[in-house]
Amino acid sequence: MRSPKDFFKPLCVGAPDPVREIPFPPSRMIHFFDASNEKMVAKLPDTAAQADIVLGNLEDAVPVDRKVPAREGLVKVGKELDLGSTQLWTRVNALDSPWVLDDLTTLVTEIGDKLDVIMVPKVEGPWDIHYVDRLLAQLEAKAGVKKPILVHALLETAQGVANVEEIAAASPRMQGMSFGPADLAASRRMKTTRVGGGHPGYVSMSDPEIADGQIVEGQTRITAQQDPWHYSIARMVDACTMNGLLPFYGPFGDIKDVVACEAQFRAAFLLGCVGAWSLHPVQIGIAKKVFSPPVDEVLFAKKVIEAIPDGAGVHMIDGKMQDDATWKQCQVMVTLAEMLAEKDPELKEAYGF
Numbered sequence: 339m340r341s342p343k344d345f346f347k348p349l350c351v352g353a354p355d356p357v358r359e360i361p362f363p364p365s366r367m368i369h370f371f372d373a374s375n376e377k378m379v380a381k382l383p384d385t386a387a388q389a390d391i392v393l394g395n396l397e398d399a400v401p402v403d404r405k406v407p408a409r410e411g412l413v414k415v416g417k418e419l420d421l422g423s424t425q426l427w428t429r430v431n432a433l434d435s436p437w438v439l440d441d442l443t444t445l446v447t448e449i450g451d452k453l454d455v456i457m458v459p460k461v462e463g464p465w466d467i468h469y470v471d472r473l474l475a476q477l478e479a480k481a482g483v484k485k486p487i488l489v490h491a492l493l494e495t496a497q498g499v500a501n502v503e504e505i506a507a508a509s510p511r512m513q514g515m516s517f518g519p520a521d522l523a524a525s526r527r528m529k530t531t532r533v534g535g536g537h538p539g540y541v542s543m544s545d546p547e548i549a550d551g552q553i554v555e556g557q558t559r560i561t562a563q564q565d566p567w568h569y570s571i572a573r574m575v576d577a578c579t580m581n582g583l584l585p586f587y588g589p590f591g592d593i594k595d596v597v598a599c600e601a602q603f604r605a606a607f608l609l610g611c612v613g614a615w616s617l618h619p620v621q622i623g624i625a626k627k628v629f630s631p632p633v634d635e636v637l638f639a640k641k642v643i644e645a646i647p648d649g650a651g652v653h654m655i656d657g658k659m660q661d662d663a664t665w666k667q668c669q670v671m672v673t674l675a676e677m678l679a680e681k682d683p684e685l686k687e688a689y690g691f
């Protein structure tokens with residue numbers, strides 16, 4: 339491990355100084371597009387006006403014969419399109435693939451000043467981040483990039499989950515993490531073919547009715563679906579938060595099931611994620627709704643802060659006990675609402691700022 343004294347030193351002569359604090363602009367959804375798909379690129383200015391982050395995907399879902407067109411298309415997007423305040427990210431190919439070196443070299447040297455964050459898939463341990471960290475510094479120095487490009491790790495293997503804390507702390511470039519339920523399910527040999535969400539087979543069940551010391555036959559037992567992702571998402575949130583990074587839920591693959599998508603996103607929001615991926619335009623609106631704090635919660639949080647400006651002591655507000663801890667929860671809610679209200683006039687009005 340590097341000396342703590344060297345942690346914030348650039349890893350190449352001429353590379354920009356690493357950031358000391360990860361920026362947190364609106365980040366409710368990372369919208370995926372394929373830059374080799376002309377239709378998607380044509381719509382990108384409109385899509386970007388709706389989304390907080392747009393991401394040119396180069397990895398899974400881009401077939402082998404379109405890897406180079408997707409990379410070149412993204413370079414064109416970076417050079418030619420004005421995306422306003424919407425962030426431009428990419429997901430490069432996996433570190434064990436033959437494409438990733440060209441992905442990183444081309445993107446940083448061609449549009450390194452336009453790219454905010456590079457998502458690295460299938461990160462397994464801090465060694466993967468160290469590799470990317472040094473290479474990015476060399477490329478930034480070569481290309482004269484002034485602002486360090488941040489790194490986002492995709493958590494989607496059992497080993498990655500086991501090493502999540504070390505990954506989060508591996509570099510000052512670490513911006514955040516996303517949770518990848520599809521590859522993670524495969525890596526763990528989970529028996530599901532879904533991309534995120536619950537499963538009707540993963541349930542808890544009420545106790546049986548007993549008569550004369552015997553289980554009553556033919557009875558209906560109450561079952562409730564459980565969340566198979568809870569443990570890993572919560573670990574990711576803790577690892578990110580303790581290192582000042584932003585945690586995101588990843589994709590929800592059943593595009594038509596907008597209700598279940600909203601439920602998956604909301605579970606992630608409640609656990610501490612700042613956003614989720616949108617794979618299809620319909621999911622942008624779902625993420626916007628879910629990851630903007632509910633108006634009634636924000637109004638209540640404002641009321642608490644107004645009533646107890648310093649958070650001290652114990653109080654009753656609307657029948658609920660309030661103290662330093664609830665005051666801090668209210669600060670989280672109001673700070674997020676204020677940040678989003680700056681971007682979104684409708685939210686600003688609804689929140690009463």
Ligand SMILES: CC(=O)SCCNC(=O)CCNC(=O)[C@H](O)C(C)(C)COP(=O)(O)OP(=O)(O)OC[C@H]1O[C@@H](n2cnc3c(N)ncnc32)[C@H](O)[C@@H]1OP(=O)(O)O
Nearest residue numbers: 370371377378381385395398399520533589593617618619
């Ligand atoms: C496990 C993982 O790694 S997840 C990440 C990798 N996967 C991805 O990136 C997938 C990204 N999304 C997609 O490729 C597509 O949305 C698909 C394949 C899932 C569905 O695409 P379609 O069947 O074309 O969807 P649909 O017919 O509803 O599309 C409606 C319109 O939205 C457009 N559209 C669909 N997805 C997107 C998108 N991500 N961004 C912008 N526009 C899109 C379509 O081009 C179509 O446009 P049109 O009305 O002008 O013809």
Ligand SMILES: CC(=O)C(=O)O
Nearest residue numbers: 494518519520521588
């Ligand atoms: C997000 C992703 O890549 C996965 O679920 O595998």
Ligand SMILES: [Mg+2]
Nearest residue numbers: 398494518521
């Ligand atoms: Mg994956």
